[in-house]
Amino acid sequence: MMKATPYNLFMSALYGGRKGIRPPAGNPTSIACVELMKACGAFFPEAHLNARAMADLALAGHELAGFDTVMPEYSVHQESAALGCEMDWGSEMRMPDAKTAPYTDFSDVIVPENILEKPSLRVVLDALSLLRREVGGQVAIIGKVMGPWTLSYHMAGTQNFLLQLGLGEKEKINRMLRQLMPVTIAFANAQFRAGADVVVLADHATGNLVGPYHYRDYLLPIHQEITARVGGPIILHICGNCLDRLELFAESGVDAYHFEWQVDAKAAVKIIDRRISLIGNLNNPKTLLQGMPEDVHRQARYAIAAGVDIIGPECAVPLTTPLANLRAIPAAVREGY
Numbered sequence: 001m002m003k004a005t006p007y008n009l010f011m012s013a014l015y016g017g018r019k020g021i022r023p024p025a026g027n028p029t030s031i032a033c034v035e036l037m038k039a040c041g042a043f044f045p046e047a048h049l050n051a052r053a054m055a056d057l058a059l060a061g062h063e064l065a066g067f068d069t070v071m072p073e074y075s076v077h078q079e080s081a082a083l084g085c086e087m088d089w090g091s092e093m094r095m096p097d098a099k100t101a102p103y104t105d106f107s108d109v110i111v112p113e114n115i116l117e118k119p120s121l122r123v124v125l126d127a128l129s130l131l132r133r134e135v136g137g138q139v140a141i142i143g144k145v146m147g148p149w150t151l152s153y154h155m156a157g158t159q160n161f162l163l164q165l166g167l168g169e170k171e172k173i174n175r176m177l178r179q180l181m182p183v184t185i186a187f188a189n190a191q192f193r194a195g196a197d198v199v200v201l202a203d204h205a206t207g208n209l210v211g212p213y214h215y216r217d218y219l220l221p222i223h224q225e226i227t228a229r230v231g232g233p234i235i236l237h238i239c240g241n242c243l244d245r246l247e248l249f250a251e252s253g254v255d256a257y258h259f260e261w262q263v264d265a266k267a268a269v270k271i272i273d274r275r276i277s278l279i280g281n282l283n284n285p286k287t288l289l290q291g292m293p294e295d296v297h298r299q300a301r302y303a304i305a306a307g308v309d310i311i312g313p314e315c316a317v318p319l320t321t322p323l324a325n326l327r328a329i330p331a332a333v334r335e336g337y
């Protein structure tokens with residue numbers, strides 16, 4: 001039987017390999033909450049900007065919450081800060097936000113030659129290196145990059161980008177996506193070199209914002225190129241009800257899809273049919289934020305019974321999520337073992 005370390009359990013489930021003695025609990029997106037920050041002494045906004053604080057908060061997800069993974073990137077704006085957005089790095093109670101969108105006119109995006117040395121990217125790479133030295137081979141280390149669609153939101157402004165999409169400005173949209181794709185690829189490969197075992201590709205072609213045909217026509221070929229040029233396993237994260245495009249995600253070249261509660265676990269497992277692994281899909285606003293540990297347990301056990309490979313929250317958890325509710329996820333996957 002496979003040795004039941006957090007690392008082995010997670011990586012085997014990610015690759016669809018030998019089934020471990022239990023499902024792993026994973027967090028492809030952030031489980032940072034105020035209670036976890038207080039418990040480990042690493043707080044926002046420092047944990048977005050300081051590698052030691054970033055790594056310590058990630059370690060707390062394993063050591064204090066019980067997850068089989070560590071994931072040290074909590075913001076969606078590390079790349080956009082490096083690309084010229086003016087940032088508000090938030091506070092203990094507020095996530096970072098970009099104050100400017102520097103390419104609302106869809107002019108050519110200027111990517112700095114030394115972008116990987118920009119502070120907002122360097123800090124992630126340094127945190128991954130710390131985690132590799134401290135828990136490498138014991139716990140699965142997850143990195144995270146924003147895909148070209150998400151970066152386009154940040155560069156052009158979300159409403160503006162979607163307006164151009166609705167107007168059928170295909171050349172304008174494709175040019176921006178193609179200009180930003182190398183940033184995603186370079187940062188992902190740098191994260192693998194720094195120590196990540198797997199990298200999340202977060203690309204928010206969200207179910208309630210764009211249709212499956214948008215994903216097919218614009219993003220699918222780009223995601224296929226990204227996965228071909230990145231030297232390690234990729235987890236795709238796209239928010240919202242994406243049941244109508246799961247077939248396309250399975251063709252993208254990713255190793256897993258991290259999905260939300262709006263997609264029923266049983267329906268997702270049936271459609272995906274083992275072509276890629278599935279991760280998720282516990283409800284954030286009702287179950288994790290407002291529910292009780294027993295509600296979390298019930299939803300986790302439903303996902304396990306449905307055949308979801310790795311159990312975790314659907315997306316970055318709200319900052320006021322009770323730590324007891326996060327701990328209920330690893331408790332649920334360990335039940336009976």
